[in-house]
Amino acid sequence: MYKIHTIDLHFQSEKHSIGAFLIETAKGPILIETGPESTWEYLDKGIQKIGYEIKDIQHVFLTHIHFDHAGAAWKLAQNGAKIYVHPIGIPHLANPEKLWNSAKMIYTDKMELLWGKMESIPEQQLIGVTDGDVVDLGDVQIKVWYTPGHAVHHNAYQIDDVIFTGDVAGVKIGDGPVVPPCPPPDINIELWKQSLKKLKDLKPRALYLTHFDLQKNPDELLSGLEIVLDDWVSFIKPFYDNQTPPESIVPQFMEYTRKQFLDKGLNAEEIQTYEFANPSWMSVNGLLRYWKLKEQGRI
Numbered sequence: 613m614y615k616i617h618t619i620d621l622h623f624q625s626e627k628h629s630i631g632a633f634l635i636e637t638a639k640g641p642i643l644i645e646t647g648p649e650s651t652w653e654y655l656d657k658g659i660q661k662i663g664y665e666i667k668d669i670q671h672v673f674l675t676h677i678h679f680d681h682a683g684a685a686w687k688l689a690q691n692g693a694k695i696y697v698h699p700i701g702i703p704h705l706a707n708p709e710k711l712w713n714s715a716k717m718i719y720t721d722k723m724e725l726l727w728g729k730m731e732s733i734p735e736q737q738l739i740g741v742t743d744g745d746v747v748d749l750g751d752v753q754i755k756v757w758y759t760p761g762h763a764v765h766h767n768a769y770q771i772d773d774v775i776f777t778g779d780v781a782g783v784k785i786g787d788g789p790v791v792p793p794c795p796p797p798d799i800n801i802e803l804w805k806q807s808l809k810k811l812k813d814l815k816p817r818a819l820y821l822t823h824f825d826l827q828k829n830p831d832e833l834l835s836g837l838e839i840v841l842d843d844w845v846s847f848i849k850p851f852y853d854n855q856t857p858p859e860s861i862v863p864q865f866m867e868y869t870r871k872q873f874l875d876k877g878l879n880a881e882e883i884q885t886y887e888f889a890n891p892s893w894m895s896v897n898g899l900l901r902y903w904k905l906k907e908q909g910r911i
């Protein structure tokens with residue numbers, strides 16, 4: 613019988629911010645998500661603690677190509693792993709310069725500190741998987757569900773009645789509320805809601821969130837996320853309409869979400885962990901871009 617392990621990657625020395633999942637199958641251990649290259653040491657240690665070495669991992673599934681999910685995939689590829697990802701993500705992993713440089717415009721000199729580094733993955737090790745595909749690993753069948761909305765290159769992966777949801781089912785840390793990570797460039801609220809419905813209709817018993825870990829009330833979580841998604845996107849709209857610059861929206865957005873977190877009983881440290889896993893300034897920029905594309909008729 614296969615077994616699922618969660619590895620805490622201690623991103624920025626914070627617990628429960630970014631996870632990766634190791635699944636022991638009849639065909640050896642596989643990974644879902646790798647975390648960024650900056651947390652490689654924790655991934656390596658986590659794999660060893662379960663009783664394996666990096667080179668034992670021959671199959672790696674990425675929910676999408678954002679650095680906090682996929683940034684270390686190239687190192688696993690160097691050790692021989694096949695990397696499964698939505699086809700839209702393949703060119704970016706094969707030639708990561710463009711992805712890296714556009715992120716660098718946002719993160720400037722913090723790039724290496726946050727994400728480490730990224731090298732290209734040979735195309736023959738990149739396997740495109742999308743909606744309805746099934747990858748057979750002996751006693752484990754991985755069903756692939758295309759779930760855009762957070763990112764255009766986003767898949768969720770199902771094993772029996774549990775689903776690994778990457779970012780599409782939101783961020784929920786400890787007993788805190790579920791919130792939507794909304795970084796630019798491809799936030800699409802309409803597609804996101806369709807993806808949430810798709811996940812609900814699969815009637816999973818549990819979800820594994822990359823940020824962070826096992827959730828046993830999928831229906832409640834997915835419905836809760838839709839409410840916060842609507843709330844956040846409506847909060848940003850008036851700022852978009854009156855062309856407030858993002859840097860003056862961020863403190864107001866942070867104050868607004870801080871109140872929501874305090875209402876749910878979170879303390880300052882817990883709010884900080886949410887901020888690491890899901891930075892407010894990213895969500896402000898992502899939601900502004902959503903409104904812009906919507907106004908231009910591109911969504």
Ligand SMILES: [Zn+2]
Binds near residue numbers: 763
């Ligand atoms: Zn993401």
